[in-house]
Amino acid sequence: MCIWRFLLLATLLIGGCAIVGPASISNGRLVYTEVINYTGDQQVLNMIVRDRYAQTFGMLTVASVTATVRFRANAGAEFRAGASASSVDSNLVPLSAGVAYEENPTISYIPLQGEAFMRRMLMPITLEQAFLVRAAATGKFVGRELYLSTNGVQNPVGGPPSPEFQRLEDIHAELELTGAIYYGRAPAPAPGEAEYYVSLHDYGVEHTDDVQAYLEILGIEGQTVDGRDIVIPIYLAPGKRKNAINVLTRTALDWIRHAGSMIEVPAAHLDEGIVEPSDW
Structure with missing residues (x-):
């Protein structure tokens, strides 16, 4: 049983890193880019309208985006009742594994103002x-x-x-x-x-x-x-x-x-x- 425990742990660690890393980049990077571009367009439109009405205006520019990804893995297995205790193949039903992750972004802004x-x-x-x-x-x-x-x-x-x-x-x-x-x-x-x-x-x-x-x-x-x-x-x-x-x-x-x-x-x-x- 020790070898099976080792393989299970290795699968979770290696597979979790391989899946979560690219997935977090794919899901996060495009979303951040889209939101930054969209809100930038909104700021420009706001500047145009406010100047038309002779009001002061300003802008905030995104200085940096830092995202921390945290993930956790879980695994489970079921055993058949009544099977031979000496047979691992008959005892172990297909393994189940899962990976969950959360992303915590830190966004820094710099106001565009002054000289x-x-x-x-x-x-x-x-x-x-x-x-x-x-x-x-x-x-x-x-x-x-x-x-x-x-x-x-x-x-x-x-x-x-x-x-x-x-x-x-x-x-x-x-x-x-x-x-x-x-x-x-x-x-x-x-x-x-x-x-x-x-x-x-x-x-x-x-x-x-x-x-x-x-x-x-x-x-x-x-x-x-x-x-x-x-x-x-x-x-x-x-x-x-x-x-x-x-x-x-x-x-x-x-x-x-x-x-x-x-x-x-x-x-x-x-x-x-x-x-x-x-x-x-």
């Missing part, structure tokens, strides 16, 4: 971040969310863009749809040269007018629109470098206010002056 938070909210997004958004989304409204101005063509916060800016984005969306425009990075730019550029390529005769209009709105000169590639450097700067694209990007606070301007608020709140009307 560091304000700096992050008021810092314009970088060109790299703007290009990531461009790569993840397409359409004529993407540029409206990214830029305050392009070569002096204005796109104000909380109101409609200028006709020239909207025309610029319409053309960009059309060229993007046909694969005739993309953003690239120079492999080794010299000091003072642009690190990024916009390339117009493989545009057919049906799009030459669009390309010409695109260049005219930007004030780009000296380019022949005949189907050949056109490479234009792009800078994050308010100044106007000649024959280049100079953009001013939005801040995170601009995005929140821009999104808030599109919220449909109750008419009673407008009549009572609880919230200001939007020009969107």
Whole structure:
């Protein structure tokens, strides 16, 4: 009987660890990720609505999630009555075993506030971040969310863009749809040269007018629109470098206010002056 007791104990210990470990990760990790993402979205939505109503807002970020898994094993066996005492096989009926575990998470939060938070909210997004958004989304409204101005063509916060800016984005969306425009990075730019550029390529005769209009709105000169590639450097700067694209990007606070301007608020709140009307 000693050997059977040893095998039973080994089975519980080895099997319990093998099953509980992966199961706890599979069940816990996805749930934590989903809840953190969902509550993060809720916080952003709350910020947008509160800013629309001219109220202060803040956020909590998850600093760490520590989960402790505790498990216990149990086993049982039944013996047949009347069987020969010398026969283990006749005495022992199939073993029963079970494993139960509980998970105790410890979640740490850090409030986003103070000087560091304000700096992050008021810092314009970088060109790299703007290009990531461009790569993840397409359409004529993407540029409206990214830029305050392009070569002096204005796109104000909380109101409609200028006709020239909207025309610029319409053309960009059309060229993007046909694969005739993309953003690239120079492999080794010299000091003072642009690190990024916009390339117009493989545009057919049906799009030459669009390309010409695109260049005219930007004030780009000296380019022949005949189907050949056109490479234009792009800078994050308010100044106007000649024959280049100079953009001013939005801040995170601009995005929140821009999104808030599109919220449909109750008419009673407008009549009572609880919230200001939007020009969107």
